[in-house]
Amino acid sequence: MSTEKVEIFDTTLRDGEQVPGCKLNTAQKLKIASRLDEIGVNVIEAGFPVSSPGDFKSVTEISKLVKNATVCALTRAVKNDIEVAAEALKYAKYPRIHTGIGTSDTHIKYKFNSTREEIIERAIMAVSYAKSFVEDVEFYAEDAGRTDNEFLARVCTAAVKAGATVLNIPDTTGYCLPEEYGQKIKYLKENVKGIENARLSCHCHNDLGMATANAIAGVANGARQIECTINGIGERAGNTALEEVVMILRQHPHLNLMTDINPKLLFDTSQMVSREMGMYVQPNKAIVGANAFAHSSGIHQDGMIKNKQTYEIIDPADVGVTESAIILTARSGRAALAYKAKKMGYELTKLQLDTVYREFLNYADLRKEVVDNDIHVIMELSRKRNIAIA
Numbered sequence: 288m289s290t291e292k293v294e295i296f297d298t299t300l301r302d303g304e305q306v307p308g309c310k311l312n313t314a315q316k317l318k319i320a321s322r323l324d325e326i327g328v329n330v331i332e333a334g335f336p337v338s339s340p341g342d343f344k345s346v347t348e349i350s351k352l353v354k355n356a357t358v359c360a361l362t363r364a365v366k367n368d369i370e371v372a373a374e375a376l377k378y379a380k381y382p383r384i385h386t387g388i389g390t391s392d393t394h395i396k397y398k399f400n401s402t403r404e405e406i407i408e409r410a411i412m413a414v415s416y417a418k419s420f421v422e423d424v425e426f427y428a429e430d431a432g433r434t435d436n437e438f439l440a441r442v443c444t445a446a447v448k449a450g451a452t453v454l455n456i457p458d459t460t461g462y463c464l465p466e467e468y469g470q471k472i473k474y475l476k477e478n479v480k481g482i483e484n485a486r487l488s489c490h491c492h493n494d495l496g497m498a499t500a501n502a503i504a505g506v507a508n509g510a511r512q513i514e515c516t517i518n519g520i521g522e523r524a525g526n527t528a529l530e531e532v533v534m535i536l537r538q539h540p541h542l543n544l545m546t547d548i549n550p551k552l553l554f555d556t557s558q559m560v561s562r563e564m565g566m567y568v569q570p571n572k573a574i575v576g577a578n579a580f581a582h583s584s585g586i587h588q589d590g591m592i593k594n595k596q597t598y599e600i601i602d603p604a605d606v607g608v609t610e611s612a613i614i615l616t617a618r619s620g621r622a623a624l625a626y627k628a629k630k631m632g633y634e635l636t637k638l639q640l641d642t643v644y645r646e647f648l649n650y651a652d653l654r655k656e657v658v659d660n661d662i663h664v665i666m667e668l669s670r671k672r673n674i675a676i677a
């Protein structure tokens with residue numbers, strides 16, 4: 288079976304930037320867009336041009352700057368939004384308009400006070416109108432996660448007939464289970480007429496912590512684009528994290544799916560986005576968190592010192608992290624202490640290690656972590672107890 292490509296659609300600058308406190312100015316957006324282009328993202332969602340003059344300007348400047356990726360702009364199914372997006376994208380080498388409308392009964396009733404038939408008409412209008420400006424039109428069926436599959440297939444069929452090149456199936460509220468989301472994609476693959484002319488895209492939110500699992504279930508069932516953000520930032524609990532899906536596909540080659548992303552830039556890109564947005568990365572964040580390659584319990588440290596494969600499935604260097612860390616705490620064992628001490632130039636005999644370890648435990652019990660400087664102090668304390676240490 289040959290390996291197929293999953294396109295990475297990054298929405299850090301649109302869904303990610305919607306996070307309160309994460310707003311970026313144009314210069315910051317350009318800096319991040321340039322890195323996204325360098326790292327190998329296929330589509331950069333640059334913003335929602337009709338939303339503000341600042342966002343319009345950012346999309347225009349990003350369109351001028353980006354060399355390789357498609358530059359995409361979001362709209363509602365509203366003619367003016369589409370005209371403004373087309374104008375902002377006019378310098379893009381590869382422009383894409385991303386337009387759509389809510390399709391769940393909840394959205395139809397409460398947001399639009401409309402009917403299913405009217406929603407299909409508005410979807411057709413939006414896609415056809417966008418198509419009069421650009422060739423590449425992505426249609427989103429907002430709240431597709433809670434839209435019944437039969438109706439969703441009807442909307443998608445109409446969007447493809449109107450010229451949509453990509454069908455975005457957002458789990459807007461992060462509601463779906465992975466199995467359910469995967470089955471939704473499979474159903475659309477089998478029931479949307481003309482689907483061979485369009486790419487299905489997964490856009491998953493993390494309200495129940497399943498955004499990444501759902502996106503993977505989507506591509507395992509035939510979707511070929513994932514919409515994601517660096518560090519998983521996004522509305523409420525966030526979106527699928529780019530670094531997670533990229534590494535999942537690399538670590539599971541039997542899925543026969545790959546991306547164009549250069550993983551060696553993942554950690555640095557995560558840090559850059561965190562700095563620019565002023566949004567810190569939780570230490571236990573998969574792939575890019577400060578603890579993603581840190582080992583602190585004695586049992587794990589002992590295994591790691593013997594062979595890294597015991598507790599690491601990813602070589603940290605593959606994602607741009609210098610090396611894994613052995614963190615000394617009161618839960619650490621002799622092996623970790625001896626390893627750290629040796630790295631700092633202390634060669635300990637078995638007898639010395641026993642005594643230094645006792646000193647270490649007393650010291651560590653009073654602290655959250657024992658850092659390099661503390662090791663010198665522990666050695667000095669041990670020395671005072673007349674233990675000759677080299």
Ligand code: KIV
Nearest residue numbers: 302427429430457459
């Ligand atoms: O979550 C969502 O439904 C969206 C759409 C606007 C694509 O972000």
Ligand code: ZN
Nearest residue numbers: 302457459490
């Ligand atoms: Zn979203």
